[in-house]
Amino acid sequence: MSQNDWLAIVLTLKLAGLSTLILLAIGTPLAWWLANTRIRFKPILEATIALPLVLPPTVLGFYLLIAFAPNSAIAQLWQYLTGDTLAFSFSALVIASVIYSLPFVVQPLQSGFQQLPKPFLETAASLGSGPIDRFFSVILPLCRSNFLVASTLGFAHTVGEFGVVLMIGGNIPGQTQVISIALYERVESLQYDTAHWLAGGLILFSLLVLSLVYLFNGYRGLTAPSNNGEASK
Amino acid sequence: MSLLLSLHLQRGEFCLDIDTAIPSTGITAICGPSGSGKTSLLRCIAGLDTAPSGMVQFAGQDWQTERSILKTEQRGIGLVFQDAQLFPHLSVMGNLDYARKRQFKKEGPSNEEVCDWLQITPLLNRRVDKLSGGERKRVAIARALLRHPQLLLMDEPLSGLHDSAREHMLDVLQGLPKHLDIPVLYVSHSFHEISRLADHVILIEKGQLIAEGDLISLSTRLDLPLSHQQGAGAVLSAQLCDHDLDYGLSTLDVDADHQLTVNYLSAEPGQALRLFVAARDVSISLDAPQHSSIMNILPCTIDTIESHSARSTNAQLTIRLRLNEQFLLARITHKSCDRLQLREGQQVFAQIKTVALINEYGLAQ
Numbered sequence: 001m002s003q004n005d006w007l008a009i010v011l012t013l014k015l016a017g018l019s020t021l022i023l024l025a026i027g028t029p030l031a032w033w034l035a036n037t038r039i040r041f042k043p044i045l046e047a048t049i050a051l052p053l054v055l056p057p058t059v060l061g062f063y064l065l066i067a068f069a070p071n072s073a074i075a076q077l078w079q080y081l082t083g084d085t086l087a088f089s090f091s092a093l094v095i096a097s098v099i100y101s102l103p104f105v106v107q108p109l110q111s112g113f114q115q116l117p118k119p120f121l122e123t124a125a126s127l128g129s130g131p132i133d134r135f136f137s138v139i140l141p142l143c144r145s146n147f148l149v150a151s152t153l154g155f156a157h158t159v160g161e162f163g164v165v166l167m168i169g170g171n172i173p174g175q176t177q178v179i180s181i182a183l184y185e186r187v188e189s190l191q192y193d194t195a196h197w198l199a200g201g202l203i204l205f206s207l208l209v210l211s212l213v214y215l216f217n218g219y220r221g222l223t224a225p226s227n228n229g230e231a232s233k
Numbered sequence: 234m235s236l237l238l239s240l241h242l243q244r245g246e247f248c249l250d251i252d253t254a255i256p257s258t259g260i261t262a263i264c265g266p267s268g269s270g271k272t273s274l275l276r277c278i279a280g281l282d283t284a285p286s287g288m289v290q291f292a293g294q295d296w297q298t299e300r301s302i303l304k305t306e307q308r309g310i311g312l313v314f315q316d317a318q319l320f321p322h323l324s325v326m327g328n329l330d331y332a333r334k335r336q337f338k339k340e341g342p343s344n345e346e347v348c349d350w351l352q353i354t355p356l357l358n359r360r361v362d363k364l365s366g367g368e369r370k371r372v373a374i375a376r377a378l379l380r381h382p383q384l385l386l387m388d389e390p391l392s393g394l395h396d397s398a399r400e401h402m403l404d405v406l407q408g409l410p411k412h413l414d415i416p417v418l419y420v421s422h423s424f425h426e427i428s429r430l431a432d433h434v435i436l437i438e439k440g441q442l443i444a445e446g447d448l449i450s451l452s453t454r455l456d457l458p459l460s461h462q463q464g465a466g467a468v469l470s471a472q473l474c475d476h477d478l479d480y481g482l483s484t485l486d487v488d489a490d491h492q493l494t495v496n497y498l499s500a501e502p503g504q505a506l507r508l509f510v511a512a513r514d515v516s517i518s519l520d521a522p523q524h525s526s527i528m529n530i531l532p533c534t535i536d537t538i539e540s541h542s543a544r545s546t547n548a549q550l551t552i553r554l555r556l557n558e559q560f561l562l563a564r565i566t567h568k569s570c571d572r573l574q575l576r577e578g579q580q581v582f583a584q585i586k587t588v589a590l591i592n593e594y595g596l597a598q
Binding site for chain 2: 117119120122123124125126127128129130133137138141142144
């Protein structure tokens, strides 16, 4: 394995870790709101969040490519705020990953929040617990498995991302070349032995992570599609 | 210092409309058939539901006004739900600690005291899913008390318990008032529970308040549903007068002119007691029977005769009898009523077959 392969592995883990943290920060309040709101256009919002589940990644990648192009408003705002260009940058990958993996985090959380019996929260309030206290003392422990599933799926899905990165990230080692892209490039250039290391490594890694989740979680809720079905009802 | 309520809540067909003041001591029962709005009322007091136009004030503190609403967590209440709602991710001890870490008042009963009152000390290290129904409810009450609330709200805390567990819980609950100096609101549809626990009663029906007052006067009013329930009867307050150790009996003063003799009670003379006399255990006689085995024969006046009881469907009617300040209920047949030509205001004698002691704490006035 070359230095670039190792760079791709580190970059992938960094991207997945950072995206997962951002996803939990955004996804938790969003899922809570979706679980409790009664606004009329909620199905449209849920459908929008679920879009990455059904669209080919290239569709999302295409629009993100346009949005991140140097002359676009978003890219110019980004440049004004940070001084960096957005196109073909690590930041662009993080933004794309967050959008792309959002349903994998929001849906398990939303379904957990919807199943959480309201009287537990009311009891906690009657015992003097305010909203933030209630989140940490009741919601988080009771929805622990949903948070575990959400983080794992968010992380694993970002690691497995290919199409979107191919469209917007380019292939710059150490900056935007993640494992899946590196693998593609090795296969293109017929370096099958390196390709085996990367592909086999990803399989082992994914198997390990998912097994750990199943081990800790029993078995409830991990199957994303059935969770999705419940959450979007 | 008391709880002032003025709540108006419309929910589809159902309309809650309550204006009242709840006393600041003792147990006040909110009583009514299911669907009458008891729980809605309790939830509004707790701040879990909000009546769009309404006012809730406790001890001079605004809990809800036209402009502001105090959140549930700031109201300093203890709340016991019908089905306990123990946190499943915590042990029994963890559930109690949850309340203890968020105490409302600094002073109040200690962990040991509360566990002792509710008899849950042996359960502390158990998981909550390993508790029986009665145990769950006792832990829930202990948790609410350890919050050191200024008002305790209980929503049918005995529902779903089988008879022996329910009686045990009633014994436990009856002992609480002597430990607590906070008002308690107790929602129930069971006259049995109310007659044992409540000092004051608020009767609601279809969201409207139909009567409120002390248990003694409300339990015998013929215009209210309490006197028509299965097992209806009069709640009396009395004082222990003397013991007759030769016969194993005790005499009780109901008032200056009326005494009752009951089986020996282990209480000190002068102690206040609460009694229950079932309507079906009282019969009426026009003159004092000389040769009766019944010991308790009290002179009294017919206060009210139930007027609207249809003879064809119900052979019996209920009569309210006045002692001095207190009342008895008698359930007799229409036939006897006609034969004796009973009328309101008439002097008669009530023969009482059984007197049940409800508890040893009297009634908070």
